[in-house]
Amino acid sequence: MPKPFASSADTSPKSETLEVLADGVYALTSEGDPNVGAVEGEDFLVCFDARATPASARDWLDALREHTDKPVKYLVLSHYHAVRALGASAFGASEVVMHVDTLGLVRERGEQDWASEFARMPRLFKEPESIPGLTWPTLCFDGTMSISLGGDRGDLVLGHAGRGHTRGDAYLWLPDRKILFAGDLIESEAALYTGDAYHREWLGTLENLELLEAEVLVGGRGAVVHGREGVTAAITQTRGFLLGLTGAVASVHEAGGDIRAAFDAAHRELEPTYGKWPIFEHCLPFDVQRFWDELDGVEHPTIWTPERDREVWALLQDRG
Known part of the structure; x- marks a missing residue:
């Protein structure tokens, strides 16, 4: 029987957990769904990522408001993907911040990504009619950007450590507290999406x-x-996925095989370790296609559309 397309059959609600990481530092996790966070300044909030729709973002803000009523001054978007960005209007932020390369990606492929992700992960798009349009920044940075949190709270640093999950991934770093919000550059017991x-x-x-x-x-x-050992393990897990994926696909490419053989090789390599983790089966066809394209000399990711999504899925994941 063919596998349901991407996460279209994933309709079960996830349990959400709001964790206080330090005084005025919060994270909301939800069983493998996209994480979000917030940091208190003296009289304002910095929020990190926005969720897929304003309605879904309001659920996060309602939970956050049980801890603080400070207004959101900065909303930082880790990258351009719809499930991270399209809920931005709910925050009422004075500044919407992204890396300059992410702005370029919104311009280039924001509309297509919106349509693609809505078809792939419909459960995340609570009340999709609440989305007013693409999310545009009011402030962009290149390199690093510091925000003074006021009082004795120190500084918050936004940075771009290099190209990875996309070409514009931003991280949020609290140097005094050694807390890192890494976006999709690092996952913790979740498969990697590498299609871009x-x-x-x-x-x-x-x-x-x-x-x-x-x-x-x-x-x-x-x-x-929590803990240096755990952080190292998460980075090692992320690195291991990338090495396993690229090694398996490259070996087939170099031997003159086809992309379907490459998908099978990658699945055999990765499934024993990563197969039970969130979105593994969803991600792998798009991951393999993107790296195959890189091996063919395609430097910048080809834009995903709902039509291309279905073609790749049918070729790689819907066989037999």
């Missing part, structure tokens, strides 16, 4: 993030990780 990735550069980006020596990690999906 720069696979080999991602490995170097992970090395740059390791240099921060974080002691608490909020990855893009999965539970919050």
Whole structure:
């Protein structure tokens, strides 16, 4: 029987957990759905990622309001994917912040990504009619950007450690507390989506993030990780997925095989370790297609559309 397309059959609600990581630092996780977070300044909030719709974002804000009533001054978007960005209007933020390369991606492929992700993951799009349109920044940065939190709260640093999950991934770093919000550059017991990735550069980006020596990690999906050993394990897990994927696909490509053989090789390599983790079967066809394209010399990811999604899925995941 053919596998249901992407996450279209995933209709079960997930249990959400709001965790206080330190005084005024919060993360909301939900069993492998995209994570979000917030940091209190003296009289304002910095929120990290926005969820897929304003209605879904309001659920997160309602939980956050049980801890703080400070207004959202900055909404930071880790990257352009619809499930991270389209809920932005719910925050009423004074500034919507993203890396300059993410702005370019919104311009180039924001509309197509919206349609693609809605078809792939419909459960995440609560009340999709509440989305007013694409999310545009009011403030972009290149390199790093510091925000003074006021009082004795220190600074918050936004950074770009290199190309990886996309070409514009931003992270949020609290150096005084050693807390890192990494977006989808690092996952904790969740499979990687690499359909818009720069696979080999991602490995170097992970090395740059390791240099921060974080002691608490909020990855893009999965539970919050505590302790240096746990953070190292999450980075190792992410690196292991990338190495397993690229090694399996490259071996077939170099031998003159086809992409269907490459998918089978990658599945055999990765499934024993990662197969039971969230969105593994959903991600793998798109991951394999993107790295195959890289091996064919396609530097920048080809834009995903609902039509292309279905073609790749039918070729790789719907066979037999």
